[in-house]
Amino acid sequence: MGDKNNVTEFILLGLFNNQEMKETCFVFFLFCYLVILLGNFFILTTIRFSQLSEQPMYFFLSYLSFMDVCFTSTVAPKLIVNLLSQRTTISYNNCMAQMFYAHFFGATEIFILVAMAYDRYVAICKPLHYMVIMSRRVCYLIVVASCIGAFLHSIMQVLIAVQLPFCGPNKIDHYFCDVFPLLKLACTDTFLFIIAIIGTTGILSILTFVALIISYIIILTTLRTHSSEGRRKALSTCGSHITVVLMFFVPLIFTYVPTSNSVNEDKVFALFYTIIAPMFNPLIYSLRNTDMKNAMRKQLFKMLDYYFLPE
Secondary structure, rough: OHHHHOOOEEEEOOOOOHHHHHHHHHHHHHHHHHHHHHHHHHHHHHHHOHHHHHHHHHHHHHHHHHHHHHHHHHOOEEEEHHHHHOOEEEEHHHHHHHHHEEEEEEEEHHHHHHHHHHHHHHHHHHHHHHHHHHHHHHHHHHHHHHHHHHHHHHHHHHHHOOOOOOOOOEEOOOOOOHHHHHOOOOOOOOOHHHHHHHEEEEEEHHHHHHHHHHHHHHHHHHHOOHHHHHHHHHHHHHHHHHHHHHHHHHHHHHHHOOOOOOHHHHHHHHHHHHHHHHHHHHHHHHHHOOOHHHHHHHHHHHHHHHOOOOO
């Protein structure tokens, strides 16, 4: 265990070695990050300053947008800077902190996606009891429970990582600190650590994904008894959520339930759930949702009136 102090910093190898590719990706990922910040900020302000905030579905959506921003912000700024930097190091402590926050915000997002599926299940399958079951107090309790669950999950990942002795080399073949790339650098047998990670993150991803699929099978079965107008509105809302779930969970499962030793595949999968999915979430929820579109239109007009029209 004393050997691990030999490594005080790591070198993040990033996505590519090609300099031209790095410059192109710098522009692309900077654009993606700005879209994530602006898109989710617009969703947050729209919900906060409209009557949508009173509905549990949009209450959870506002927290999902906030988690998207936090989750991506633990990874994207470092990735963007490193694409144009000659020195791509990260200290041991910052590496552990980045891993903790990435897992914390990512796991919170998973739990909120499950909460949103439960909200849709109650709304469609138990409509008469909806406001009692999904009271504001219950919504806050679900968010707090999600954060506690995410904290326990992320602290377990860090406790696994700090047990690892690092005596060189110190080059992480990834664009951010995560537990699997760190395991490859450990100068000890990591079999039990790999089992522990698959048993936490991997199983968590699979179980929550299966729970989401089952809930939507029940919802779709129940919808057969609804009117065509009710079905259309419910499918529009559920369709948005299912799309987001698939974009987030499928690459996550492929990353943390390893089917091969290809790090390059892991890096590509990680791009989907750290940057691509958070970028599309605001578009998916706004374009497929009539209430959201109307509220965003009103919010946009309010902002234009405030900034551009004379008093």
